[in-house]
Amino acid sequence: MKQIVETLNAQFKGKTPEFVLDWFIKKHKGKIALASSMGAEDQVLTDMIVKIDPSVRIFTLDTGRLFYETYELIERTSLRYKKNIEIYFPSPEDVEKMVTEKGINLFYQSIENRKECCRVRKIEPLKRAFKELDVWICGLRRSQSATRTDNQLVEWDEANGLIKLNPLIDWSEEDVWKYIKENGVPYNPLHDKGFPSIGCQPCTRAIEPGEDIRAGRWWWENPETKECGLHNRKK
Ligand code: SF4
Numbered sequence: 474m475k476q477i478v479e480t481l482n483a484q485f486k487g488k489t490p491e492f493v494l495d496w497f498i499k500k501h502k503g504k505i506a507l508a509s510s511m512g513a514e515d516q517v518l519t520d521m522i523v524k525i526d527p528s529v530r531i532f533t534l535d536t537g538r539l540f541y542e543t544y545e546l547i548e549r550t551s552l553r554y555k556k557n558i559e560i561y562f563p564s565p566e567d568v569e570k571m572v573t574e575k576g577i578n579l580f581y582q583s584i585e586n587r588k589e590c591c592r593v594r595k596i597e598p599l600k601r602a603f604k605e606l607d608v609w610i611c612g613l614r615r616s617q618s619a620t621r622t623d624n625q626l627v628e629w630d631e632a633n634g635l636i637k638l639n640p641l642i643d644w645s646e647e648d649v650w651k652y653i654k655e656n657g658v659p660y661n662p663l664h665d666k667g668f669p670s671i672g673c674q675p676c677t678r679a680i681e682p683g684e685d686i687r688a689g690r691w692w693w694e695n696p697e698t699k700e701c702g703l704h705n706r707k708k
Contacts, residue, residue, distance in 0.1 A: 474629045475629070477629075478625070478627050478628060478629050478636075481626075481627040482625055482626050482627050485626055485627070486626075490517075490518075490521060490640035490641055490644070491521055491524075491525070493626065493638070493640045494518075494521055494522060494525055494610070494638075494640050495525050497608055497610075497638055498522070498525055498526050498529055501607045501608045502526075504605065504606055504607035504608065505529060505530075505606065505607060505608040505609075505610065505638075506529065506530035506531065506532060506602070506606055506608075506609060506610065507519065507522055507529065507530070507531045507532070507609075507610040507611075508532060508533075508599060508602065508609050508610065508611060509531055509532065509533045509558070509612070510533065510534070510612070510671075510672065511533055511543050511546050511547060511550070511661060511671070512612060512661070512670065512671060513649050513650070513653060513660055513661070513664060513669075514612030514613075514614060514641050514644075514649055515612040516546075516550065516653065516658050516659060516660050517612070517641065517649055517652050517653060517658060518610060518612055518640065518641065519531055519550060519554065519658075520554075520652075520656055520658045521640075522610070523554045523556060527554070527555075527556060530559060531556065531558050531559065532558065532559035532560070532561060532602050533547060533558055533559070533560055533561070534560070534561050534562075534563075534594070534595055534598050534599065534602075535560050535561070535562050536563065536594035536595060536673050537562070537563065537568065537594065538594070538673040538674055538675055538676075539673060539674060540661075540663060540671065540674045540677075542661050542662055542663050542671075543661060543663075543671065546659060546660070546661045547560070549659045550659050553659050559602070561598040561599065561601060561602050562598060563593050563594045563595075563597060563598050564593070564597065564598075567593045567597065568593060568594065571589065571590065571593050575589075578675060580675065580676060580691075581675075581693065584694060587676075587691065587694070594673075599633075600633065603633050603635060606635055607635055607636060608635060608636040608637075608638055609630070609633075609635060609636075609637055609638070610638045610640065611637055611638065611639050612639075612641055613639040613641070613642060614639075614641050614642060614643075614644050614645075614646075614649075615642050615643065616645060616646070617670070617686060617687055624639060624642060625639070625642065626638070626639055626640070626642045626643075627639075646669070646686065666679060667679030667680055667681075667689075668680075668689060669686040669687075669689070670686055670687045670689060670690050672690055676690060676691050677689055677690055678692055
C-alpha cells in the first residue's frame with residue numbers, strides 16, 4: 474500500500490483539488506465519502522463535491538456537544554445543496570456509561586479522559602460511517618497545526634483500512650476563504666468571532682490574533698497531543 478500511496482501522490486502533485494476529487498470520485502464511485510466536521514475546509518469540499526457529483530455521500534458527527542451554530546450550519550448546508558447530510562451519533566449506552574462513571578465534563582480532568590470522550594463520541598461513530606468505503610475525503614491542511622506538517626495528499630489510514638484523501642493539503646487559510654467568498658459557500662458564523670477551528674463547544678475557544686489556528690482546540694493540552702485520534706498519519 475505504501476507504494477500505491479507514493480505513486481498516487483506523485484501522480485497528483487500540483488493538481489487542483491477539483492481535479493483530484495474528480496479522479497477519485499469517478500474511480501471509487503459509491504465507495505467514497507466526505508467526512509465533514511462542518512469546518513471551513515469541509516464546506517469548501519462540500520461545494521466542490523456537489524458540483525462534481527451530487528450523489529457522493531457527505532456525513533458528519535453529532536457528538537451531542539456541538540455549538541448551536543454548527544447545528545444551524547448543518548441545516549443551512551443541507552438546504553443550500555438540496556442534499557441530506559448523513560448524521561452519525563455515538564452509542565447512547567457508551568455515552569451514558571462514560572459520563573455516569575467519569576462525569577459530564579470528564580475531558581477537563583485528564584488527557585486519558587479526553588481521548589476516551591473523543592473515542593466514544595467521534596471515533597466509534599466514524600468507524601460505522603466508514604463501512605463499505607474505499608476512500609474518505611478529509612479537509613486537512615498541512616499548515617493547520619504542528620500535528621499536521623507531515624500529512625500528504627493521499628494517505629493510507631491503517632486504523633480504518635482505507636485511503637484518506639486530503640484535497641486541500643497544500644491550501645493556505647487565505648485560499649480557503651477566497652474560495653468561500655467567491656462561491657458563496659455557507660460557513661459557521663463563529664469563524665467571524667475568532668474561532669478558526671470549531672469542534673465541540675466545551676473543547677473549543679476563540680483565539681487571539683497571532684495564535685496558532687488550532688490553539689483554541691483542547692487549549693489546556695500540549696500542541697503535540699491535540700488531535701482526536703482520527704488523523705494519526707500512516708502512509
Ligand atoms: Fe468529547 Fe471534547 Fe472530544 Fe467533543 S472534542 S468528543 S466533547 S473530548
